[in-house]
Amino acid sequence: MNDLLARYGAALTALFAALTAFWLLALVVLPDLYLFENSFRPYLPLADMGGPKDFYSLNNYLTFFRSPIHIQVFVWTIVYSSVVTVLCFVIAYPLAYYLAKVARSNVVPTLFLLLLIPLWVSEVLRAFAWFIILALKGPLNFALLGIGIVDQPIRWMTGFRSVVIGLVYTYVLFMLFPLYNAIQSLDTNQIEAAEDLGSPWWRTHWRVILPHAKPGIASGSVMVFMLSAGSILVPTLLASTNSRWFTEIIQQWMFESQDWNTGSAYAFLLLLLCTVFVSVVMRLFRVKLSDIAK
């Protein structure tokens, strides 16, 4: 702080501090605290607010724990978000390695440019693209029938299958880029040294490259899991009646029941889930928050 004052004077320091304070207090901390506070209050008509019926209770959370369906949806959301995260890692790891260590360095920028195109296209359109592709009479079934892999069109949009397909497509790049950054910072000499000393390729990956890529894995996993669990578009567009996502229930409370208090309790559960996931990943991979957020 003193350092700032010496360099930029009182007025500018005050401006920097005011802008930061506005952001962190008015946009981040207080809204989240208010969400937390609201989740313990009952949903009342305006006239009863602040009245005798307006007291703190755990009722909104009990609504969740007393509803087997909501618990089931919550668990499925966790399970399938984890599946999506693992799939994204499996798909992205060889590519990240390829881009960082195998591909000729003059083609890498062009490859990245091609990969960035789907990232710049809105999420709603990417989900919509799969909505078309996975349709019963859609191009995918047509192609599969044409090649002769299947002799019956496959009903893709049943269960969580189409949701997982859509989520992997939408978020795999959020795994690829951090992985690439991590692997790229590894000195190639280390890989060559391992090989010169007779290490087979899988052991080189297991003992040299993967440990070095840990911050990238952590960062990618956190992003993919959070985005998947919090996704609204993909589950709404691609899910069927037997596969519901936790965000859809939050939406129901907010828009259909107009019960913002129970809605905030459910939103807080989602926030809690993501916070727990971030802490577990940080502990597991022994990385700091500054390694994840890059």
Place this chain on the structure above:
Amino acid sequence: MSQARRSDWLFHLYMVLFLAYMLLPLIVMGGAAFNDSRFPSVYPWVGFTDRWFVELWNDGRMWIAFGNTIVVAFAVVVLSVPIGTAAAILINSVAGTTRAVLYGLMVAPILTPGAVIGISTLLFWNKFSVPAGLHLSVLGQVSYIAAFVMLLVLARLQSFDRALEEAALDLGASHAQVVRRILLPHLYPAIGAGAAIAFFQSIENFNTTLFTRGTYDTLTVYVFSKVRSGITPTINALALILISVTVVCAIWYEIARRRSERRAALEAAPA
């Protein structure tokens, strides 16, 4: 890894397959915009038409949503760039626990689901009788987009030579001059990149906007409601236009990059 390996062709193949996986869905979606069929699809191919583009052009609701999206995006840039820059300068000058706590608070919104940000923003401002609307969407989006700007500017600050500021002060520059003539010029590349990212993130945003928008439409919300209530290929026409804009920007960027690379190579070559 300079020497070619036998396993390389497998990697090349995998890369090509992955690119196809990433890009083919977009091509299918764009192609369906020209199909004269009521349901958006490329198969069966009924015939070539441009009527979905005409219908899209005549859709007043789309134009309103488009206008809203641009207004929101500009507002987000105008707010998040100064906030992110100020926060980066601030955090760069503190150390220890304060820094760790501040940093944690600043990056937390990136790791928060958009729905949670949207709901908390809605509830919080509703307490002060601020109704839902695009202004709340702007605030909700700024809360996490400012973090991207902060990270970019903070990274750029690492390569800043602070002795320059001291020299300027010793030579009698005012504090405002130090910021305007020394600090900001060094940060401009990061600020520019931050502004671009803020703009695109805002256009893309759906989750936060959905809960804060009130009755207003943005482009993503418009597309979403269209897809849910009786899809027509006008959405594909819109998608194709958006993808084309993206591709044109990407090619333009690539050409600029190659040109500057060539210039750098020419300058490096001995005269």
